[in-house]
Amino acid sequence: MLKIIIYVVLAYFVYRIFKGLFSNNKGIEKAGSGGVIDEMVQDPICKTYIPRRDAQKRAIGGNDYFFCSNECASKFEIENKKEESN
Ligand SMILES: [Zn+2]
Known part of the structure; x- marks a missing residue:
């Protein structure tokens, strides 16, 4: 009986x-690599996480x-340029 308790504690x-x-x-991993x-x-x-x-x-x-x-990047650049010109 005692053995079982020891095994349970060990486990x-x-x-x-x-x-x-x-x-x-x-x-x-996260902290060490900054x-x-x-x-x-x-x-x-597109709200995707990568x-x-x-x-x-x-x-x-x-x-x-x-x-x-690249598609999303150029879309963003175009939208951003529109906002800047307004
Ligand atoms: Zn995207």
Whole structure:
């Protein structure tokens, strides 16, 4: 009977350690890389979230914008130019 309790306690600790390692690794990955890896950015045109490293970057009006594709980037540039000229 005592063995079963020991196994249950051990299983619980193993579970806790695994869970802790998993969540800690995720935190280190994000913090250690300055949030570059797996950082999600939103495309302001189609509202899609894409990984920052895969996104099309445009510097418009002193701000950096990220897009899922060149199409969205040029759409945004055109819209932005319209707003500027008005
Ligand atoms: Zn898009």
